[in-house]
Amino acid sequence: MFSKGSRSIRQLLMSLSIGLAVVGLILGTVLTFLGGEWHKTGLHFFTEAGAGISLTWKLDGLTAFFLCILLLGQSFSSLYALGYLQEYEEKKKPLRSFYVSWFLFLGSMFGVLLADDGFTFLLTWEMMSLFSFFLVLYEHEDLQNRKAAYIYLIMTHVGTVFLTAAVLYLYAMSGSFAFEVWAKAAPTLTIIQLNLLFIAFFIGLGTKAGFVPFHIWLPYAHSAAPSPVSSLMSGVMVKVALYLFIRLVWLTLGPGPVWWGWLFLAIGALSALIGILYASVQSDIKKLLAFSTIENVGILGMALGSAFLARSWHNAWAMDLALLAFFWHTLQHMLFKSMLFMGAGNIIQATHTRNLERLGGLLKRMPKTGLGALIGIIGITALPQLGGFWGELLLFQSLWVNTSQLLNGWSKVVLPLFIGLLALVGGLSIATFVKWFGISFLGQARSLVAEKAKEAHPVQVITPLIMSGLAVLSVLWPAGTLALINLPLLVMRDGETLGIGSVIGKPIHMTSVYLMIFSLLLLTVVILSKRKARRVTPTWNCGSPLTPSMQYSATGLTKPIRILFAKVLGSHRQVDRNFEGTPYSLHSLNYEGEIKAVFEDIFYRPLIRGLLWVATQIRKLQEGNIHLYLGYLLITMIVVLILAR
Amino acid sequence: MVGISENMLNLFLFVLLTSGLIIVYSTRVKKALNWWTLQTIVVSILILVQGVYSREWEVLVVGVLLLIGKAGIIPILLRRVLRESKTEWVGEIYLKRTSSLVVAGALTLLAYDVTKPLVTLSQPGFRFGLVVGLALIFYGLLLMMIRKVAIVQVLGLLLIDNGIFIAGFFLTKGMPLLVEMGSMFDILIGIVITVILSKQMLENYHSLNVDHMRSLKG
Numbered sequence: 032m033f034s035k036g037s038r039s040i041r042q043l044l045m046s047l048s049i050g051l052a053v054v055g056l057i058l059g060t061v062l063t064f065l066g067g068e069w070h071k072t073g074l075h076f077f078t079e080a081g082a083g084i085s086l087t088w089k090l091d092g093l094t095a096f097f098l099c100i101l102l103l104g105q106s107f108s109s110l111y112a113l114g115y116l117q118e119y120e121e122k123k124k125p126l127r128s129f130y131v132s133w134f135l136f137l138g139s140m141f142g143v144l145l146a147d148d149g150f151t152f153l154l155t156w157e158m159m160s161l162f163s164f165f166l167v168l169y170e171h172e173d174l175q176n177r178k179a180a181y182i183y184l185i186m187t188h189v190g191t192v193f194l195t196a197a198v199l200y201l202y203a204m205s206g207s208f209a210f211e212v213w214a215k216a217a218p219t220l221t222i223i224q225l226n227l228l229f230i231a232f233f234i235g236l237g238t239k240a241g242f243v244p245f246h247i248w249l250p251y252a253h254s255a256a257p258s259p260v261s262s263l264m265s266g267v268m269v270k271v272a273l274y275l276f277i278r279l280v281w282l283t284l285g286p287g288p289v290w291w292g293w294l295f296l297a298i299g300a301l302s303a304l305i306g307i308l309y310a311s312v313q314s315d316i317k318k319l320l321a322f323s324t325i326e327n328v329g330i331l332g333m334a335l336g337s338a339f340l341a342r343s344w345h346n347a348w349a350m351d352l353a354l355l356a357f358f359w360h361t362l363q364h365m366l367f368k369s370m371l372f373m374g375a376g377n378i379i380q381a382t383h384t385r386n387l388e389r390l391g392g393l394l395k396r397m398p399k400t401g402l403g404a405l406i407g408i409i410g411i412t413a414l415p416q417l418g419g420f421w422g423e424l425l426l427f428q429s430l431w432v433n434t435s436q437l438l439n440g441w442s443k444v445v446l447p448l449f450i451g452l453l454a455l456v457g458g459l460s461i462a463t464f465v466k467w468f469g470i471s472f473l474g475q476a477r478s479l480v481a482e483k484a485k486e487a488h489p490v491q492v493i494t495p496l497i498m499s500g501l502a503v504l505s506v507l508w509p510a511g512t513l514a515l516i517n518l519p520l521l522v523m524r525d526g527e528t529l530g531i532g533s534v535i536g537k538p539i540h541m542t543s544v545y546l547m548i549f550s551l552l553l554l555t556v557v558i559l560s561k562r563k564a565r566r567v568t569p570t571w572n573c574g575s576p577l578t579p580s581m582q583y584s585a586t587g588l589t590k591p592i593r594i595l596f597a598k599v600l601g602s603h604r605q606v607d608r609n610f611e612g613t614p615y616s617l618h619s620l621n622y623e624g625e626i627k628a629v630f631e632d633i634f635y636r637p638l639i640r641g642l643l644w645v646a647t648q649i650r651k652l653q654e655g656n657i658h659l660y661l662g663y664l665l666i667t668m669i670v671v672l673i674l675a676r
Numbered sequence: 677m678v679g680i681s682e683n684m685l686n687l688f689l690f691v692l693l694t695s696g697l698i699i700v701y702s703t704r705v706k707k708a709l710n711w712w713t714l715q716t717i718v719v720s721i722l723i724l725v726q727g728v729y730s731r732e733w734e735v736l737v738v739g740v741l742l743l744i745g746k747a748g749i750i751p752i753l754l755r756r757v758l759r760e761s762k763t764e765w766v767g768e769i770y771l772k773r774t775s776s777l778v779v780a781g782a783l784t785l786l787a788y789d790v791t792k793p794l795v796t797l798s799q800p801g802f803r804f805g806l807v808v809g810l811a812l813i814f815y816g817l818l819l820m821m822i823r824k825v826a827i828v829q830v831l832g833l834l835l836i837d838n839g840i841f842i843a844g845f846f847l848t849k850g851m852p853l854l855v856e857m858g859s860m861f862d863i864l865i866g867i868v869i870t871v872i873l874s875k876q877m878l879e880n881y882h883s884l885n886v887d888h889m890r891s892l893k894g
Contacts, residue, residue, distance in 0.1 A: 657829070657886045658769065658821050665817040672790040672810075 052106035089147035092518035114488030179251035190238030240272035254317035258376025292339030299332025352429035360422030374404035387585035403495030601627030809843025
């Protein structure tokens with residue numbers, strides 16, 4: 032077995048992580064209730080970094096909301112890790128590098144959220160990228176994971192290049208790194224400068240958030256990381272990138288032209304659609320969840336886009352709805368996606384496989400994990416009652432209000448299309464998660480490992496259940512959730528504060544409605560189940576024995592989607608049938624299906640080819656020939672002398 | 677530069693330029709080295725004469741150091757390497773001796789052309805001095821570019837150094853002693869390092885052909 036020392040270290044460190052998060056949450060609650068102007072104006076503090084530089088930090092309502100998300104994510108992920116890490120201890124895999132990266136990753140996320148100037152932001156942002164990279168790389172024995180981490184590192188640095196450019200440009204324009212100075216300088220910039228800055232921020236932050244087409248790292252990295260890290264990256268880190276969109280674009284660059292909103296909306300819709308389409312055809316349980324993260328980031332992007340549009344059209348009602356949808360969905364997605372990643376983690380630890388085709392029938396063997404996962408699915412597919420539904424409903428409303436208040440024009444034609452797209456995404460997400468849950472938890476076990484699966488460590492089971500409790504509470508007590516969401520709204524809607532109540536009616540009454548519906552449902556179920564005696568009989572199967580291979584396979588279940596969207600997915604299949612004499616008797620069948628990463632083909636491969644070509648051309652200068660180098664010297668000197676004459 | 681007559685100065689400059697051209701033209705390393713030694717001796721005589729005329733001890737010291745250090749030690753070091761490596765020919769690539777002479781002539785014209793704005797220097801001889809210095813720098817670079825034996829590259833570097841020295845001398849009417857000594861020490865150290873590197877090259881490739889260094893490319 033494993034040594035006692037490492038066990039107590041794990042318990043100590045993870046409890047420390049949870050404890051700090053809980054203390055943070057309590058402090059935050061107290062600070063919020065103390066009230067005062069800090070929600071709007073912000074609490075400033077700074078750290079001396081030496082050499083005349085100080086890192087400045089600010090805590091305002093917007094930060095407070097995302098801090099709450101981060102603290103919740105931290106406490107639940109740490110609680111889950113408490114159980115999850117035990118497996119590594121049993122395998123005698125050193126955990127030191129995990130702990131160091133874990134705490135620094137969390138710390139750097141706090142830094143990014145609190146940063147109040149460009150320098151601090153870049154510093155903490157890079158730390159966040161670096162330590163999440165180490166966490167992705169933790170299971171580095173697997174070649175796939177190394178590759179995933181490598182792609183992640185490259186993509187995140189490409190993003191940082193754009194961010195650094197934007198930050199330095201703003202510094203050159205305003206002579207300061209402080210966000211507030213930037214906000215004051217922004218109106219003096221020309222529209223071209225603003226647009227360039229916006230594009231740089233969009234690419235830089237969009238890469239981290241996982242917008243299509245910058246998403247290619249996300250499915251690899253989020254599925255390669257250990258499950259507590261996946262839940263943290265998917266639940267919190269992508270939200271940090273979205274937070275920066277608000278901090279740097281909404282609050283700093285100002286309203287901006289209308290096309291910014293359209294870009295958010297279009298890229299968001301694209302991400303949502305591409306994300307969920309790819310998710311639906313995955314058969315890797317974690318990769319499917321990662322693609323679903325892209326979908327949800329897309330939905331959040333659409334909400335931001337709607338808010339940006341409403342802001343430039345001076346439609347306060349639609350803007351409030353969109354922002355509410357954004358923050359609501361941010362919170363809910365954090366809860367549900369973390370729960371699902373934890374469920375996936377439990378399955379992986381129990382069966383040591385991530386392939387859906389090898390799972391099945393787990394609900395009987397891991398009922399509590401199944402319950403947590405089911406609640407997560409109800410939330411994430413936006414089925415009514417849980418939070419995901421209300422978020423998307425608000426988004427639908429905001430898009431509709433935006434449309435209805437417009438004068439006639441092409442915007443009024445295009446905008447409703449996004450409503451349709453969002454509906455399509457919702458439908459596809461249900462198909463996706465029916466597959467995820469149905470194939471892994473229902474039916475019969477498709478392999479020996481699934482048959483022998485055992486319920487995970489109690490902590491790993493309880494954590495998702497606590498989170499589902501919280502998710503239910505957030506809906507049953509909407510006033511509390513909305514009070515939390517009101518914090519960032521205070522910062523973002525400069526000036527007058529419309530009570531949230533005026534936007535969506537009196538939320539408090541929803542509780543009683545919910546309770547009534549729920550008790551009615553319960554009553555119906557109880558009455559119906561009491562009426563007849565239950566009979567347990569085997570499933571009728573035309574007289575032949577029932578075998579696992581008769582069930583739907585994960586690939587088979589989403590075949591219609593693959594065929595319908597073959598152009599988008601680049602899917603192709605090859606079926607080899609071997610007949611035994613007559614065409615009625617099949618001897619063997621070989622199926623090969625493939626999903627192409629279309630975006631890698633149409634976007635990245637030409638880009639990489641172009642870059643390599645340029646590099647080869649430049650390499651010709653660098654021949655390794657000493658005479659050539661000396662020739663450069665001579666020519667340079669002659670040119671300089673002639674020019675300076 | 678009160679003392680030296682215009683004629684004498686022109687003679688010196690003529691010798692310097694011609695020796696530079698002969699170095700470019702020569703096909704044997706030893707001959708080129710001898711001509712470079714002669715050139716350096718002429719440079720130090722120029723300095724010494726100037727020192728005697730102007731009665732500046734500093735300048736005299738520089739001249740003597742130049743004579744000992746550059747015209748004495750460096751040729752001895754290089755000759756030893758030549759002997760050990762049994763190198764005889766300069767190894768022409770890109771340009772043969774005649775065409776390299778033509779290019780060198782063109783570079784001389786260029787040197788005249790680019791110093792045109794400096795005609796207002798107090799004495800016309802000074803301007804020609806500057807031109808010769810610049811031309812020697814060009815010759816040095818050209819030599820390094822079109823020859824493939826490492827020792828000739830060193831010679832090219834030394835030629836550049838002479839050119840810089842002369843250009844500096846005529847521009848500033850005698851640089852401070854410290855600067856002169858610094859630059860001389862610099863070039864001495866440079867030569868010592870190059871000699872060591874050449875020996876390494878000899879050990880590894882059994883020749884001083886710099887084309888072998890292509891294999892070092894990453």
